[in-house]
Amino acid sequence: MQILVxxxxxxxxxxxxxxxxxHGAEVASFxxxxxxxxxxxxxxxxxxxxxxxxxDALRTGEWDAVVDLSxxxxxxxxxxxxxxxxxxxxxxxxxxxxxxxxxxPAGTDENAPRREPMRDAEVLTNDTYGPCKVACExxxxxxxxxRATIVRPGRVxxxxxxxxxxxxxxxxxxxxxxVALPTKPEAPLQLxxxxxxxxxxxxxxxxxxxxxxxxxxxxxxxxxxxxxAADLSHTTVDIVPIPLDAVPPRFPLMDPEAExxxxxxxxxKARAVGMPVTPLRTTVADVLQWDLDRGTPELSLGLTPEQxxxxxxxx
Ligand SMILES: NC(=O)c1ccc[n+]([C@@H]2O[C@H](COP(=O)([O-])OP(=O)(O)OC[C@H]3O[C@@H](n4cnc5c(N)ncnc54)[C@H](OP(=O)(O)O)[C@@H]3O)[C@@H](O)[C@H]2O)c1
Numbered sequence: 001m002q003i004l005v006x007x008x009x010x011x012x013x014x015x016x017x018x019x020x021x022x023h024g025a026e027v028a029s030f031x032x033x034x035x036x037x038x039x040x041x042x043x044x045x046x047x048x049x050x051x052x053x054x055x056d057a058l059r060t061g062e063w064d065a066v067v068d069l070s071x072x073x074x075x076x077x078x079x080x081x082x083x084x085x086x087x088x089x090x091x092x093x094x095x096x097x098x099x100x101x102x103x104x105p106a107g108t109d110e111n112a113p114r115r116e117p118m119r120d121a122e123v124l125t126n127d128t129y130g131p132c133k134v135a136c137e138x139x140x141x142x143x144x145x146x147r148a149t150i151v152r153p154g155r156v157x158x159x160x161x162x163x164x165x166x167x168x169x170x171x172x173x174x175x176x177x178x179v180a181l182p183t184k185p186e187a188p189l190q191l192x193x194x195x196x197x198x199x200x201x202x203x204x205x206x207x208x209x210x211x212x213x214x215x216x217x218x219x220x221x222x223x224x225x226x227x228x229a230a231d232l233s234h235t236t237v238d239i240v241p242i243p244l245d246a247v248p249p250r251f252p253l254m255d256p257e258a259e260x261x262x263x264x265x266x267x268x269k270a271r272a273v274g275m276p277v278t279p280l281r282t283t284v285a286d287v288l289q290w291d292l293d294r295g296t297p298e299l300s301l302g303l304t305p306e307q308x309x310x311x312x313x314x315x
Contacts, residue, residue: 173229
């Protein structure tokens with residue numbers, strides 16, 4: 001099987017490349033060549049730029065499936081589909097759970113209503129990212145029909161997750177002591193391990209499955225994430241809830257309580273077709289090890305220990 005991964009050197013893309021190779025596929029990756037660490041030598045690296053419409057590297061070649069991880073606006077997917085035509089086989093578009101309307105109750109599945117599509121937005125924000133992904137999904141479905149597969153991940157973490165979002169809390173648990181938490185400890189999470197997303201994507205390609213699939217991890221809570229990291233690091237934590245408005249907006253993994261239903265979506269459809277469920281403890285252990293191996297660089301988000309101590313002193 002031959003697979004072309006658009007964005008194979010990124011965080012999730014890398015996991016897909018590794019899973020595909022482990023399952024005997026031949027893999028090519030298309031990107032600007034800026035992100036991530038070097039890909040395994042057996043991966044064919046194709047260089048181009050979706051921002052400038054440079055797809056020359058894709059003008060020849062044939063694949064059984066294309067996995068699109070770098071499509072964010074309709075022009076991205078439209079240009080890629082124009083260049084690839086019928087040479088790409090199945091088109092797997094990696095979308096997002098952000099396509100769904102906000103404030104849904106717990107337990108919704110792939111049939112939940114999506115947000116209004118947005119065909120273009122120069123800047124991707126919380127308000128434009130999801131609607132732009134909706135429009136991309138529509139274009140891929142219209143062009144590829146039964147050969148289109150849509151994967152909608154929730155928040156992903158795992159080795160290689162340099163976004164820092166989950167890592168802030170994992171490191172915070174590992175440090176131990178009093179932890180300032182700007183939400184309730186029972187705030188729900190469904191972090192998915194990047195390797196589970198990868199397994200799902202490669203299995204969907206192998207089985208030639210069409211349709212949309214939520215790639216959602218096991219139910220947990222923010223307190224569990226912190227406590228698991230503490231336990232793995234042989235320390236303990238004392239979680240101290242603080243007001244959400246005491247920290248900067250868009251604080252890692254913090255959402256208003258009205259949106260908690262978005263962290264209790266149903267992964268049943270994807271699990272039924274083979275998506276594994278890596279336990280949170282395994283994911284956290286592997287993230288901690290990966291972070292240690294790369295030398296625990298400073299994160300550009302969250303609170304510094306000094307800022308946290310100040311907030312805790314006010315409690
Ligand atoms: N991470 C999550 O929690 C999460 C959750 C839901 C959905 N998703 C979706 O999953 C996909 C991958 O996410 P990720 O976290 O793995 O992102 P990432 O690490 O930032 O990877 C993005 C990939 O796209 C490539 N890329 C970026 N700009 C490009 C351009 N102009 N031309 C060609 N290639 C370009 C990057 O390589 P170069 O920089 O080398 O070009 C990289 O391979 C995205 O579509 C995202 O919406 C992610």
